[in-house]
Amino acid sequence: MFDKFCVLILVLTACVAAEYNVLVVNDIHYSQRYNERSSRSSWCETSIPTAVAAPYGRYRCDAPMKLITSTLDAMVSVDPEPDLLIIGGDFGGHTALSLDEITQSIQAVTGEIKRRFPHTSTFPVIGNDDVFPDYKLDAGQLNTLANIWADWLSADELATFKTGGYYKREVSASLHVIVLNTLLVIPQNTMTSAATHQWTWFAAELAASTGAGARVVLVMHIPPGVNGYDQTDPWTTEDFDAFTAIVAQYSGVISGIYAFHEHTDLHRAFEGTFMLISPSVTPAFGNNPSFRTMCWDAQGGLADVIQFYLDLPRASIDGAAHFVKEYSMAEEYGQYMAGGRFSAQSAEALQARSMSDGAFWTTYYNRMKAENSASGRASFACAMVVSDERAFSKCLQSFPFKN
Numbered sequence: 001m002f003d004k005f006c007v008l009i010l011v012l013t014a015c016v017a018a019e020y021n022v023l024v025v026n027d028i029h030y031s032q033r034y035n036e037r038s039s040r041s042s043w044c045e046t047s048i049p050t051a052v053a054a055p056y057g058r059y060r061c062d063a064p065m066k067l068i069t070s071t072l073d074a075m076v077s078v079d080p081e082p083d084l085l086i087i088g089g090d091f092g093g094h095t096a097l098s099l100d101e102i103t104q105s106i107q108a109v110t111g112e113i114k115r116r117f118p119h120t121s122t123f124p125v126i127g128n129d130d131v132f133p134d135y136k137l138d139a140g141q142l143n144t145l146a147n148i149w150a151d152w153l154s155a156d157e158l159a160t161f162k163t164g165g166y167y168k169r170e171v172s173a174s175l176h177v178i179v180l181n182t183l184l185v186i187p188q189n190t191m192t193s194a195a196t197h198q199w200t201w202f203a204a205e206l207a208a209s210t211g212a213g214a215r216v217v218l219v220m221h222i223p224p225g226v227n228g229y230d231q232t233d234p235w236t237t238e239d240f241d242a243f244t245a246i247v248a249q250y251s252g253v254i255s256g257i258y259a260f261h262e263h264t265d266l267h268r269a270f271e272g273t274f275m276l277i278s279p280s281v282t283p284a285f286g287n288n289p290s291f292r293t294m295c296w297d298a299q300g301g302l303a304d305v306i307q308f309y310l311d312l313p314r315a316s317i318d319g320a321a322h323f324v325k326e327y328s329m330a331e332e333y334g335q336y337m338a339g340g341r342f343s344a345q346s347a348e349a350l351q352a353r354s355m356s357d358g359a360f361w362t363t364y365y366n367r368m369k370a371e372n373s374a375s376g377r378a379s380f381a382c383a384m385v386v387s388d389e390r391a392f393s394k395c396l397q398s399f400p401f402k403n
Contacts, residue, residue, distance in 0.1 A: 015293065015294075015295030015303070015304060015306075016295070016304075018295035018296060018297065018303055018304070019083075019296060019297050019298040020083040020084055020171075020175075020295070020296040020297075020298075020300075021079055021082045021083050021084075021293060021294075021295065022082060022083065022084045022085070022086060022293065022294040022295070022296055023075055023078070023079055023082040023084070023085045023086070023117075023120075023291070023292075023293050024085075024086045024088065024258070024278055024291060024292045024293070024294060025071065025072070025075065025085075025086075025087055025088070025281060025291045026086075026087065026088025026089060026090065026125075026127075026260040026278050026280060026281070027088065027089070027090045027127070027260055027261065027263055027278075027280030027281060027282055028063055028068055028071075028090060028091055028109055028280075028281045028282060029062040029063055029090055029091075029092065029093050029094055029129060029280070029281070029282035029284060030062065030063055030064075030065065030068060030091060030092065030093055030105040030108065030109050031043070031044070031045070031061065031062035031063060031064060031093040031095065032093065032096075032101060032104070032105060033045040033095070034057070034061065034062065034063070034064035034065075035047050036053045036054050036055045036064065037049065037051040037052075037053055037054075038051055038058075038061075039051060039058070040058055040059065040060035040061050043060075043061050043062060043094070043095050044057070044058050044061035044062070045095065052316070053316065054312075054313075054316045055315075055316065055319075056070065056289075056310070056312060056315040056316060056321055057282075057283050057289070057312060058283065058312070059283045059286050059287075059312065060283070060284060060285075060286060061283065061284060062093045062094055062095065062282050062284050063093075063281055063282045063283070063284075063289070065108070065112075067281065067289055067310075067321070068109060068112065068281065069112055070310075070315075070321035070323075071281050071289055071291055071310070071321075071323070072112055072113060072116050073116070073321075074291070074308065074310075074321065074323035075116070075291055076116050076117075077323075078293055078308065079293055081119075081120070082117070082120055082293070083120075083121065084120070084121050084122075084123065084171070084177075085113075085117055085120045085121070085122045085123065086122075086123045086125070086219060086258065087113065087122065087123065087124050087125060088125050088127070088219070088221060088258075088259075088260035088261075088278060089124075089125040089126055089127025089128075089130060089221035089260055089261070090127030090128065090129045090130060090221070090260070090261070090280075090282075091105055091106040091109045091110070091127070091129075091130055092105045092106060092127075092129040092130055092132075092134075093105060093129065094129060094134075094284060096129070096132060096134075098132060099131075099132040099141070101132075102129070102130065102131065102132045103144060103148075106130060106145070106148055107148055110124075110148055110149065114151065121169075121171070122152040123152070123169070123177060123179055123219060124145075124149045124152055124153075124179075125179055125219055125220065125221050125260070126145060126165045126181050126183055126221060127221045127222075127260070127261065128183060128186075128221065128222065128261070130145065131183065135183060135186060135188045135189075136188060136190075137165065137181075137183040137184070137189065137191060138190070138191065139191070142161070142162055142164075142165055143162060145161075145165070146158055146161050146162050149161075153167065154169070157169060160201065163194060163197070164181055164184060164191070164194035164195075164197060164198050164201075165181030165183065165184070165194075166178070166179055166180050166181045166198055166201065166202075167179050168205050170214070172214075172298070173212070173213075173214060174213070174214050174215065174298050174299050175214060175215060175216075175217070175255075175296075175298065175299055175300045176205075176209045176212075176214045176215070176216045176217075177216070177217045177218075177219060177300075178202065178205055178206070178216055178217070178218050178219070179219045179220070180198065180202065180218065180219070180220040181194075181198065181220075181221075182220045182221050182222035182223075182235075182261075183221075183222075184198050184239075185222070185224075185235045185236060185239035185240075185243070186222065186234050186235065186236065187236055195239070199239075199242045199243070199246065202243075202246055203246050203249075203250075206246065206249075206250040206253065206254075207250075209253060210250065210253050214253070214299070215253050215254070215255045215299040215300050215301075216250075216253055216254050216255065216300070217254075217255050217256055217257075217258065217296075217300040218247075218254060218256070218257040218258070219257075219258045219259075220257070220258075220259050220260075221259065221260050221261050222234055222235070222259065222260075222261045223257075223259035223260075223261060223262065223268075223275060223277055224240050224243060224244070224270075225268065225270075227261075227262050244271055247270065247271045247272075247273065248271040248272065251271055251272030251273050252272070254272075254273045255273075255296075255299055255300035255301055255302070256273060256274055256275075256276065256300060256301075256302050256342070257270060257273060257274065257275040257276070258275070258276050258278070259275055259276070259277050259278075260277065260278055260280070261277075262277050263279055263280040263282070263284070263285040263287055264277060264279055264285075264287070264368040264369065265277070265278065265279045265290075265307065265367050265368045265369075266368060267342075267346070267347045267350050267351075268347055269344040269345075269347040269348045269351065270344070272344055273343075273344050274302075274342060274343060274344045274346065274347040275347075276302075276305070276342075278290075278292060279307075279309075279368070279369065283312055285369070286369060287368075287369040288309045288310055288311060288312050288369070289309065289310045289312060290307060290308060290309040290310070290326070291308055291323075292305055292306060292307045292308065293305075293306045293308075294306075295330075297341070301341045302329075302341060302342040303330065303340055303341060303342075304328055304329050304330040305328070305329040305342075306325060306327075306328050306329075307325070307326040307327055307328075307367070308323045308324065308325055308326060309323065309324065309326045310322065310323050310324075311324075326367065327367060329342060333346065333350065336349040336350060350364070
């Protein structure tokens with residue numbers, strides 16, 4: 001069924017004594033026109049006969065199917081039967097030319113995932129490159145995505161998904177997961193009624209979970225706050241304020257927030273909880289391809305993150321995708337995890353040390369790009385602070401470790 005010779009996991013690591021083993025893959029960005037003998041000047045879509053072949057992809061280009069299937073096979077090797085699978089959005093490529101191409105990409109990647117994880121409780125998330133033009137969501141495209149992902153969603157989940165791309169799943173009596181649609185919170189959004197309704201629905205569902213005695217995990221594609229890559233905040237001020245107020249009100253029942261989109265490995269503190277941002281499969285931002293497994297307790301408390309990555313140039317040399325373990329959160333940051341759980345205080349401690357310890361920051365920054373980066377960049381350090389652009393600018397001026 002799978003190409004067993006294209007994947008080698010040198011270190012197999014599973015969650016220890018965790019209630020939920022959670023696999024996470026995101027920002028796949030499938031390039032249908034990838035040419036292995038090309039260069040990043042054309043997003044690897046134009047043949048250059050003299051170019052060295054790179055069948056698994058190149059930095060600054062989107063992912064060919066060979067990289068995607070190798071990543072999924074590596075995930076199976078790590079955990080063939082995870083309790084939960086989160087797919088953090090952006091199935092489609094950055095250079096897609098039409099809605100049909102985006103739809104075909106989503107269908108192709110979805111099919112590969114279903115083949116490998118046919119019975120896993122799966123959470124699809126809408127990314128900005130899962131619509132066309134990118135960021136421009138409409139009701140018709142919502143319906144198309146609902147049809148493609150119908151096997152992953154219950155009838156109740158499909159109802160709210162078709163309304164606005166968001167849904168809630170009660171994993172157990174003690175753990176609920178809410179998936180938000182952040183294409184509704186950006187200036188390009190034209191589905192204004194859906195955007196307004198999302199916050200009303202979100203607050204009501206948090207209240208319901210609170211009343212049921214459950215804790216909640218939040219999942220979304222585009223995180224709030226300034227993006228260290230381009231130093232902009234993609235959310236509208238109104239949506240940022242609405243989300244912040246709701247999270248602050250219910251921070252006592254939120255176990256954690258998980259976001260994607262920025263193609264980096266990042267920890268943030270946010271209104272009494274924490275936010276983790278995962279690095280990507282596509283190497284388009286100069287990162288190595290990656291995925292992760294997370295270890296949750298019965299209420300979604302985070303006990304560990306185990307990150308895996310592929311040395312992309314080495315894959316071309318070897319002719320095989322050797323994914324390896326990069327780090328374990330519990331092993332590397334356990335001193336900041338009171339009670340063995342990651343928290344807002346953990347994220348704040350990592351931020352504080354990054355601002356005071358240059359060697360620590362360099363190691364942390366290398367992990368942001370899955371082991372393909374230079375020494376520290378202030379913009380990414382300050383992006384750990386979920387704040388407005390004025391606070392971000394002030395942080396840049398005071399950051400002690402420049403390139």
